[in-house]
Amino acid sequence: MEELLRISELKLNFNTEEGLVEALDGVNLSIKKGFFNGLIGETGCGKSITGLSILKLLDNNAIIEKGEILYNNKNLLGFSEKRMQKEIRGNEIAMIFQDAGSSLNPVFTVQKQLEEAVKMYRKASKKEYREIVIEELKKVSLPDVESLLKKYPHQLSGGMKQRVMIAMMLACKPALLIADEPTTALDVSVQAQFIQVLKNLKERFNMTFLYITHDLAVVNEICDFVSVMYAGRIVEDVSVRELFKNPLHPYTIKLVNSVLTAETRIEDLEEIPGSVPRLINPPKGCRFHPRCDEAMEICQEKIPELIEVNNNHFVACHNRLRGDDFGQ
Amino acid sequence: MDSNLIEVKNLKKYYNSRIGPVKAVDNVNLEIKKGETFGIVGESGCGKTTLMKSILQLIKPTSGEIIFEEIDICQIDKKELRRLRKIMGFVSQDPHASLNPRMTVFDTLSRPLKIHKITRSKEDTIIKIVTLLKEMGLQTEHLIRFPHELSGGQKQRIGIARALAVHPEIIFLDEPTSALDVSVQTKILKLLEKAKKDFDLTYFYISHNINLIKVISDRIGVMYLGKIVEIGRTDIIYNNPKHPYTKGLFKSIPNPDPDKKIEKIYLKGEVPSPVNTPTGCNFRRRCDHASKICEEEEPELKKLDDGREVACHLY
Ligand SMILES: Nc1ncnc2c1ncn2[C@@H]1O[C@H](COP(=O)(O)OP(=O)(O)OP(=O)(O)O)[C@@H](O)[C@H]1O
Ligand SMILES: Nc1ncnc2c1ncn2[C@@H]1O[C@H](COP(=O)(O)OP(=O)(O)OP(=O)(O)O)[C@@H](O)[C@H]1O
Ligand code: SF4
Ligand SMILES: [Mg+2]
Ligand SMILES: [Mg+2]
Numbered sequence: 276m277e278e279l280l281r282i283s284e285l286k287l288n289f290n291t292e293e294g295l296v297e298a299l300d301g302v303n304l305s306i307k308k309g310f311f312n313g314l315i316g317e318t319g320c321g322k323s324i325t326g327l328s329i330l331k332l333l334d335n336n337a338i339i340e341k342g343e344i345l346y347n348n349k350n351l352l353g354f355s356e357k358r359m360q361k362e363i364r365g366n367e368i369a370m371i372f373q374d375a376g377s378s379l380n381p382v383f384t385v386q387k388q389l390e391e392a393v394k395m396y397r398k399a400s401k402k403e404y405r406e407i408v409i410e411e412l413k414k415v416s417l418p419d420v421e422s423l424l425k426k427y428p429h430q431l432s433g434g435m436k437q438r439v440m441i442a443m444m445l446a447c448k449p450a451l452l453i454a455d456e457p458t459t460a461l462d463v464s465v466q467a468q469f470i471q472v473l474k475n476l477k478e479r480f481n482m483t484f485l486y487i488t489h490d491l492a493v494v495n496e497i498c499d500f501v502s503v504m505y506a507g508r509i510v511e512d513v514s515v516r517e518l519f520k521n522p523l524h525p526y527t528i529k530l531v532n533s534v535l536t537a538e539t540r541i542e543d544l545e546e547i548p549g550s551v552p553r554l555i556n557p558p559k560g561c562r563f564h565p566r567c568d569e570a571m572e573i574c575q576e577k578i579p580e581l582i583e584v585n586n587n588h589f590v591a592c593h594n595r596l597r598g599d600d601f602g603q
Numbered sequence: 604m605d606s607n608l609i610e611v612k613n614l615k616k617y618y619n620s621r622i623g624p625v626k627a628v629d630n631v632n633l634e635i636k637k638g639e640t641f642g643i644v645g646e647s648g649c650g651k652t653t654l655m656k657s658i659l660q661l662i663k664p665t666s667g668e669i670i671f672e673e674i675d676i677c678q679i680d681k682k683e684l685r686r687l688r689k690i691m692g693f694v695s696q697d698p699h700a701s702l703n704p705r706m707t708v709f710d711t712l713s714r715p716l717k718i719h720k721i722t723r724s725k726e727d728t729i730i731k732i733v734t735l736l737k738e739m740g741l742q743t744e745h746l747i748r749f750p751h752e753l754s755g756g757q758k759q760r761i762g763i764a765r766a767l768a769v770h771p772e773i774i775f776l777d778e779p780t781s782a783l784d785v786s787v788q789t790k791i792l793k794l795l796e797k798a799k800k801d802f803d804l805t806y807f808y809i810s811h812n813i814n815l816i817k818v819i820s821d822r823i824g825v826m827y828l829g830k831i832v833e834i835g836r837t838d839i840i841y842n843n844p845k846h847p848y849t850k851g852l853f854k855s856i857p858n859p860d861p862d863k864k865i866e867k868i869y870l871k872g873e874v875p876s877p878v879n880t881p882t883g884c885n886f887r888r889r890c891d892h893a894s895k896i897c898e899e900e901e902p903e904l905k906k907l908d909d910g911r912e913v914a915c916h917l918y
Binding site for chain 1: 618620621622644645646647648651652696697699700740741742744747748751752753754755756757777778781782783784785786787788789790792793796811812813814815817818819841851852855856857858859860861864870875876877878
């Protein structure tokens with residue numbers, strides 16, 4: 276499998292009045308070319324920040340302590356702002372932001388915003404732009420495309436804004452698309468159609484995706500590989516099938532088991548015990564140890580490394596180092 | 604649980620557009636019962652948010668009545684409306700846009716407490732806010748942050764905290780947990796359930812997550828293109844959906860089971876526009892059972908033996 280992008284040992288802090296927020300603590304992530312790479316994990320664990328680091332679109336108070344982001348063997352962290360803008364953003368790597376609605380410009384119509392996006396990668400006549408834009412909007416199953424073009428973002432429903440944003444990014448045909456919770460505002464039927472559109476794009480243009488989501492059902496439908504993040508570190512790297520059949524990290528196991536189904540009753544809803552870790556003075560050693568049933572002494576001191584325990588199945592847990600005592 | 608808290612009668616909200624009125628909410632009738640959780644599901648753009656905002660008087664309905672405490676709240680004055688804002692809480696679909704970018708989390712949460720005189724002193728306010736944050740899995744360090752310094756799920760929980768803080772009678776929640784992982788989502792659902800018991804709260808809950816709606820709501824309404832097409836007890840509708848749209852919708856629910864992937868797209872065809880709505884039944888162009896009568900006559904909501912109501916000529 277070819278790697279399109281690789282993040283190694285990325286450490287990123289935020290400077291705040293309350294102290295240093297240690298948001299990413301040595302993230303290792305491999306994005307495989309031509310596949311859907313999922314990124315899942317607790318809210319606030321650093322998924323969006325990871326995506327934003329790739330495009331270097333971080334807040335001013337962010338400090339990258341160390342690490343590398345290799346794309347086609349070039350370290351993006353060494354790129355100047357100008358070079359990122361010229362060579363990377365949009366045409367090579369694009370991102371659908373989590374707050375899709377807010378990232379549309381409120382004073383421009385849908386048509387204007389989409390045309391601007393298309394202009395970034397293609398030269399065409401005014402009439403052609405319009406046609407390309409209509410084509411892109413139809414792909415994301417929006418009704419009444421013609422009248423939609425003249426609308427402003429506030430005149431659209433949540434799911435419509437999200438789809439306009441998606442259309443805009445797809446129009447760029449980037450080699451890598453980072454999609455941050457792209458379907459949260461879509462109902463299940465539109466979502467199913469949308470997933471189909473992405474799959475077709477992948478086939479036709481050999482596009483690669485980094486797909487950030489909380490929805491494990493969607494992960495199951497679309498992803499090939501999944502990285503699980505906990506408090507700023509990748510704790511498990513696994514194929515989608517093994518994620519559900521044979522999760523190994525204690526956090527992943529709990530996550531997969533807490534999925535809500537139609538049979539769940541409100542009385543038996545169960546959350547992962549313990550509290551979401553602070554990122555200012557986070558727990559030492561394994562950041563999951565205060566909530567882990569299997570924690571040992573070493574877990575409080577030493578950071579477990581991400582190690583391949585099965586074929587292409589990586590786990591960062593002190594209790595999974597021996598090859599004998601897990602699953603199967 | 605049987606008295607009605609709110610009655611929505613013949614509610615319409617048409618938006619103006621150059622090519623004609625957008626019928627976002629088109630003649631909706633429903634009751635929200637005291638102490639229940641009422642869930643709304645339906646396709647993106649079908650009018651759920653518009654319905655919610657119209658009931659809340661955040662947008663002015665085109666016509667219809669909303670009866671609360673025996674009066675039509677579409678007609679009340681500004682002062683009364685302010686009282687209503689405390690009684691009826693609202694959690695917006697877009698947490699980012701609903702938070703003031705220049706206010707810290709603490710300011711966002713303490714303002715309504717002051718306005719509605721919920722807490723008496725600064726200490727009171729701090730204690731209340733810190734307790735609420737902890738219950739939601741947030742920490743004190745988040746208090747001095749601005750919205751752009753928070754993750755999506757952190758912002759979303761601030762929106763929920765703001766609504767819960769002032770002890771309303773009913774909370775309208777528009778996709779309130781869409782940015783949360785399953786564990787934190789569970790935490791919030793439990794918190795909402797506890798608040799419901801403790802304060803006798805009522806919820807009006809919009810979500811695309813049909814399994815979640817199934818778990819939390821007593822009754823649901825299924826919306827399609829501005830209209831309610833099926834409404835009734837959750838268990839009854841879930842176990843045996845009747846309207847062809849509801850059936851298609853439920854079959855599209857994705858599963859977290861690697862041996863069961865969705866093979867087929869059940870709801871095909873173009874979503875019709877709310878400007879040129881089809882004659883007769885709105886759904887007929889996408890429906891496998893459409894017959895002549897569906898072209899000519901608009902089906903009305905009809906009560907079946909099990910108590911649910913369906914708007915479809917098959918029944
Ligand atoms: N500018 C900032 N200053 C300080 N802390 C920040 C800033 N931006 C983000 N953070 C913190 O960094 C952590 C990671 O944020 P991120 O947005 O990546 O989370 P996430 O995994 O995408 O969560 P969600 O699923 O809720 O969207 C969070 O705890 C957040 O509060
Ligand atoms: N201010 C407005 N002006 C014109 N049309 C509008 C306006 N607000 C909403 N609409 C239209 O009304 C319809 C219903 O929108 P609404 O936001 O209520 O949908 P929704 O069911 O909440 O969808 P979603 O699940 O995507 O949030 C859509 O066709 C939308 O484009
Ligand atoms: S390293 Fe230790 S604390 Fe961390 S997950 Fe494994 S057993 Fe639990
Ligand atoms: Mg995020
Ligand atoms: Mg909405």
